[in-house]
Amino acid sequence: MIFFAVEKRMTRTFFLDIDGTIVPNMDWNELKKAREDPEFVQPLLDGVRHFFVSLPDSDIVIFTTARTEDYRELTERTLKHHEIQYKCMLMGLLPRILINDTPNMLYQKAIGINVLRNSGLGDTFIVAGQKLS
DSSP states (O other): OEEEEEOTTOOOEEEEEOBTTTBOOOOHHHHHHHHHOTTOOOOOOTTHHHHHHTSOTTOEEEEEESOOGGGHHHHHHHHHHTTOOOSEEEESOOSOOOOOOOSSTTSOSOOOOOOOTTOTTTTEEEEESSOOO
């Protein structure tokens, strides 16, 4: 179970991976074959729809993925099909490291979370109204 809290008044920015986090991980050969099928749409993993529906409109989602630009159309088709709203998608990225400042070490302004591949977001909880500590 992943549990974290943020202050209620804050707009949150989520940097989310795609493969193995919101849709099942596919190897490059499977992705290439899927890209060639204009009707193919990947299913969402467990808890992903609920996660996105629970986000306030003010929150920002930025997708990061190792997928190259060759897979943008397939990826955007899947996200559109599932009505997943996002601000932008950064492609061809590995590994991802987030570095952020903080006014003091008791107040975390950035969080890094690893989820088990293909386990979805079913055990991820975001609670508003509390400071991170």
